[in-house]
Amino acid sequence: MSVLRNLVESIRNGGIEVIDLTAPLSSETPILRLPEPFGNTVPFELREISRYDDRGPAWYWNDIVTGEHTGTHFDAPVHWVTGKDGEDVSQVPVDRLIAPAVVLDLAAEAAVDPDFLLEIAHVKAWEEANGPLPEGGWLLYRTGWDARSHDQERFLNANETGPHTPGVSVECARWLAEETAIAGLGVETVGTDAGAAHGFDPAFPCHSFLLGAGKYGLTQLRNLDRLPVTGAVVVAPPLPIAGGSGSPLRVLALVER
C-alpha cells in the first residue's frame, strides 16, 4: 500500500493515534511576564462580532487579540537578535513542519527543583540509551510543568527573585544549537528558557543559541507523557504571518500503537 494510504488507514483503524500536544487558548492561557522596562504581550481575548443575533442572525464569530508568543507557540529564528537575518515564521520550509520527535523526561528532577537545568550530560546519557537525537527533528523536554498550566501562578512560579521554572543550562543550549542536528527544542513551560534565564550569560540562552543557529522553539506543550521515548512524528505548522517572529499553533503527534 502507498505510504499515504497506509497513514490514513492507520489513523482510521487506531494503528496510529493522533495526540494533541496543544494547550487550549482562552483568556486563562498563561503568558510570559517580563520585568520593566520591557514590553509585554497582551492576554488572549475573544471579541464577539455576532452570536445568532441582530449583528448576525444565523452566525456566531469572534475577533481575536493575542500575542505571537502565547499558549502553545512556535519561535522562529527572527524572534531573537542572534537570528535576525534568519527565517521569519512564514519562511520556515514546510517540509520541516512534519518531523520525528524524541522525549527526554526529567520530570522527577524538576519536581524537586523548579530551577532544574538540562545539562549536556543528561542528553548524552539519553543518547547512550536511545540512540542519536533525530536529524531535523524535535527534542521534547518533559518537566511535568504541563500539570501546572491551568494555574497561571503555579505555572510561572515567581517569587521576589523572579520566576522559577525548569530550563536548559547555557552550555547545553549552546551544544544543542551548534553540535546537534535537531530542528528545535520543545518544552512544557511558558518559554524554552528557564525562569531564571534572564540572569544567565548570555541571557535566555535557548533563545540566543538555538534561534541564532536557525533552529526553532515550541512551548507550552502538553501530553508529552503519552509519547514514546522515540518514534513519534510531530506536526507543528505555525501560521504563516508575514514578517512574524512566531505564532500560536496546533501541535499534533502521531504515535504508532
Next chain:
Amino acid sequence: MSVLRNLVESIRNGGIEVIDLTAPLSSETPILRLPEPFGNTVPFELREISRYDDRGPAWYWNDIVTGEHTGTHFDAPVHWVTGKDGEDVSQVPVDRLIAPAVVLDLAAEAAVDPDFLLEIAHVKAWEEANGPLPEGGWLLYRTGWDARSHDQERFLNANETGPHTPGVSVECARWLAEETAIAGLGVETVGTDAGAAHGFDPAFPCHSFLLGAGKYGLTQLRNLDRLPVTGAVVVAPPLPIAGGSGSPLRVLALVER
C-alpha cells in the same frame, strides 16, 4: 518499515512532497465584508511589542489582532446557528484533522462566470470518473480564485449588486451535507459560500447545511492546482480556541510523487 518511519523517510527523500495550501497572513489579507447592519471582522494587524530595542534588546515580537474567520481558516459547526449545539473549534476530534482529500476542478467554468455554482451533477460526474468522495475527508473545490487573492477588490469581486464569487448551489450544499460522507468542503474563495449566497434560500447554504450536519469548512486555500485529483492527505489543525467558532490555520497537503 513502520508507517511513521516511512512517512518521515519519504518526506526527507522527496517521495512525499509537503505542499502549503495556506495564504500568508498580513494586513493585506482579504476579509469578508457583510452589509449593514451586520457585524464585520477586523483586518489582520501586527502590533510590535519590541524589535531589538529598548522594549526588548535581544528580541522581536508582536501582538496579533485578527478574526477567527480571516485568511485561510477553519469553520467549526458552532459558527452557524444550524450547528449551535455542535462542536466548537477546540472540540473537533484530532484524528479528523489529518484526512484524505480530493480535488474537483471547475476553474474553467468559474473563469467565464464569477457566479458559477457547483451542482450535484458536477460532483456525480466527478465520482463517475474518480470513484466515491472520501469518507471523513475533504472535498477541495478548485475555482482558480486563489489567483485573485493578492488583490482584495478582484478577490471579493463586488459591484452594486454585491459580491460575485463562485460557490455551491442550495441543492448541492444540502446533498454534500446530508448525502455524502465527507468531513468538509475546502474552497479558494473568502468563504465556503458563493458571493451571491446572502440572497439564496436558505442564505449561505454551505454554512447552513454543512455546519448543521457537523461538517467543516476550509477557506482561502491556494495551490490546489498542485494536488492530484485523488490521493492527497490534508493536515488542517485549527487553533484550539475554547468556545471559538473557527480559526486561522496552516493547511498542509502531503502528496506522493
